[in-house]
Amino acid sequence: MKKIVQIENVTQSFDTRNGHFVVLRDVRLDIVEGESVSLIGHSGCGKSTLLNLIAGLTRPSSGVMLCDGREITGPGPERAVVFQNHSLLPWLTCFDNVLLAVERVFGARESRAQLKTRTREALALVGLTHAEHKHPHEISGGMKQRVGIARALSMQPRILLMDEPFGALDALTRANLQDELMKILAATQATMVMVTHDVDEAVLLSDRVVMLTNGPAATIGEILEIGLERPRERLALAHDAQFGECRAAIMEFLYQKQVRAAA
Amino acid sequence: MSAAVAVTMERVDDQGREARGAGSAPAAPEAGPDEEVGMNAKAAQADKGAIRRRGAGWLRALARVALPPVLGMGLLIGLWHLATLNGGGIPSPGKTWDAAVVLFSDPFYQEGPNDQGIGWNVLESLKRVGIGFGIAALVGIPAGFLLGRFALLAQMLNPLISLLRPVSPLAWLPIGLLVFQRADPAAIWTIFICSIWPMILNTAQGVTRVPQDYLNVARVLKLSEWKVFTKILFPAVLPYMLTGIRLSIGTAWLVIVAAEMLTGGVGIGFWVWDEWNNLKVEHIIIAIFVIGVVGLILEQVLMLVARRFSYGNS
Numbered sequence: 001m002k003k004i005v006q007i008e009n010v011t012q013s014f015d016t017r018n019g020h021f022v023v024l025r026d027v028r029l030d031i032v033e034g035e036s037v038s039l040i041g042h043s044g045c046g047k048s049t050l051l052n053l054i055a056g057l058t059r060p061s062s063g064v065m066l067c068d069g070r071e072i073t074g075p076g077p078e079r080a081v082v083f084q085n086h087s088l089l090p091w092l093t094c095f096d097n098v099l100l101a102v103e104r105v106f107g108a109r110e111s112r113a114q115l116k117t118r119t120r121e122a123l124a125l126v127g128l129t130h131a132e133h134k135h136p137h138e139i140s141g142g143m144k145q146r147v148g149i150a151r152a153l154s155m156q157p158r159i160l161l162m163d164e165p166f167g168a169l170d171a172l173t174r175a176n177l178q179d180e181l182m183k184i185l186a187a188t189q190a191t192m193v194m195v196t197h198d199v200d201e202a203v204l205l206s207d208r209v210v211m212l213t214n215g216p217a218a219t220i221g222e223i224l225e226i227g228l229e230r231p232r233e234r235l236a237l238a239h240d241a242q243f244g245e246c247r248a249a250i251m252e253f254l255y256q257k258q259v260r261a262a263a
Numbered sequence: 264m265s266a267a268v269a270v271t272m273e274r275v276d277d278q279g280r281e282a283r284g285a286g287s288a289p290a291a292p293e294a295g296p297d298e299e300v301g302m303n304a305k306a307a308q309a310d311k312g313a314i315r316r317r318g319a320g321w322l323r324a325l326a327r328v329a330l331p332p333v334l335g336m337g338l339l340i341g342l343w344h345l346a347t348l349n350g351g352g353i354p355s356p357g358k359t360w361d362a363a364v365v366l367f368s369d370p371f372y373q374e375g376p377n378d379q380g381i382g383w384n385v386l387e388s389l390k391r392v393g394i395g396f397g398i399a400a401l402v403g404i405p406a407g408f409l410l411g412r413f414a415l416l417a418q419m420l421n422p423l424i425s426l427l428r429p430v431s432p433l434a435w436l437p438i439g440l441l442v443f444q445r446a447d448p449a450a451i452w453t454i455f456i457c458s459i460w461p462m463i464l465n466t467a468q469g470v471t472r473v474p475q476d477y478l479n480v481a482r483v484l485k486l487s488e489w490k491v492f493t494k495i496l497f498p499a500v501l502p503y504m505l506t507g508i509r510l511s512i513g514t515a516w517l518v519i520v521a522a523e524m525l526t527g528g529v530g531i532g533f534w535v536w537d538e539w540n541n542l543k544v545e546h547i548i549i550a551i552f553v554i555g556v557v558g559l560i561l562e563q564v565l566m567l568v569a570r571r572f573s574y575g576n577s
Contacts, residue, residue, distance in 0.1 A: 055483065057479060057482060057483070074482070075479075075482045075483045075485065076483070076485060077483065077484060077485060079483075080483065081479070081483045083476060083479065083480070085476060087474075087476040087477065087479065087480050089477060089480070089494065089495065089498070091498040092494070100484065100486075100490075100494060101484050104484045104485065104486060104490075155484075
């Protein structure tokens with residue numbers, strides 16, 4: 001399997017008013033083509049920081065970050081990000097929000113009509129064809145997040161980075177979107193790294209769950225392989241012993257090994 | 264608090280008594296004849312009732328909105344009337360009204376440079392405000408963008424702006440007269456100076472407040488500087504900019520009257536001064552109303568524009 005992202009000995013620290021603050025230390029992780037990886041840990045452990053490092057939105061204090069063998073020096077459309085709060089531009093319609101990304105990636109090579117077709121296809125993929133001419137404030141939170149996913153997928157990225165993509169949604173909408181995301185990932189063979197604090201979500205969606213120790217100076221504590229067959233069915237898995245074991249293993253890590261002082 | 268509770272309890276008690284009363288009385292007899300009326304007629308009646316009720320509701324809503332301001336205006340005119348009962352310098356409402364009727368019957372007459380209709384005077388002032396404000400917008404808005412984008416520039420210029428902003432614009436008038444040697448450009452210069460600050464400051468604030476999320480989107484997409492400006496920066500700053508413009512126009516309209524009093528020529532400010540010299544005090548009162556109404560219209564138009572560009576965010 002080809003490694004898409006290589007993270008070697010990465011440490012991230014900030015100089016704050018209260019002194020030197022180490023967020024992440026000695027993180028080593030490889031992400032291979034086509035796999036889905038979840039980053040899980042207590043809040044403040046630096047899982048979003050790690051995702052931002054892969055995205056190139058922040059640069060590591062030390063260590064090496066590679067994408068396709070080349071050093072990550074900044075953000076780029078081959079590492080598409082789905083932001084936690086969707087980050088759609090409120091003055092553009094859903095269609096134009098996606099088109100903005102499509103134009104950037106394919107604008108130089110393709111005709112206007114082709115770009116529009118790509119945009120429509122991306123919106124159709126997340127089931128939002130009917131809402132393409134609406135503005136973000138006219139649609140629900142779940143739909144906004146779908147547009148965010150469509151925007152990311154429309155760029156045909158090498159890797160899809162998601163920062164708690166469903167964190168702000170209600171449980172039913174979240175389950176719905178998780179199921180759809182699994183279908184889309186299966187159909188597009190995309191590679192994904194997702195930050196989450198939801199144990200079920202991590203087990204359901206991932207091939208590997210990366211568990212981070214508590215900050216400050218967090219690092220990777222354990223990595224759990226989720227061997228569950230795909231396609232995965234939410235209902236069937238509810239009574240699946242293996243699913244339960246994976247879940248238990250993560251819970252054990254989070255609530256026994258990394259006990260969090262009550263905040 | 265205790266009074267309210269007492270009232271509620273009393274009402275409950277009343278209802279209880281009523282309910283008991285109804286229970287003991289024979290079943291409502293007045294329902295009888297109503298049932299014999301045909302269904303259609305009944306429906307039509309209900310419809311008519313609804314329309315009448317809706318009409319009445321509409322009237323009531325109008326009254327609720329319009330009545331208090333009308334009352335306020337009435338109170339003002341009443342007090343004004345009372346204050347002028349014993350004569351004195353201030354003309355009575357009636358006299359002012361008569362003068363206004365004469366004045367507005369021909370607002371655009373022209374008899375020489377110093378005797379023109381009130382319409383011309385207002386338009387002349389608006390023209391000056393438009394030019395001064397327009398130049399201020401052309402300079403101030405780009406300056407605001409630069410100040411918001413480059414911290415060093417902001418650090419350099421913010422103390423200067425803080426120093427100059429509280430200065431009364433009229434203090435700049437002599438400088439304008441000195442530089443331009445003529446009254447008209449000096450007045451426009453004064454308008455320029457007073458309307459530039461809110462536009463610079465609000466635009467700059469808007470730029471610094473563009474959500475980091477949007478800028479992250481721009482970074483991930485690696486948008487060109489031009490795209491960042493047209494698709495993210497400009498639309499995000501627009502509401503702040505419009506607030507700056509609204510404040511600027513308000514100040515400019517305040518200042519033009521004073522500036523024109525000093526510079527002369529044609530214009531509502533000069534007209535007020537001229538009528539003072541002619542001792543036509545009723546015309547001054549009319550001018551006060553006109554200035555107020557024009558200011559109100561400017562403000563409302565810009566509010567309307569601002570509402571058009573405010574996005575229901577997140």
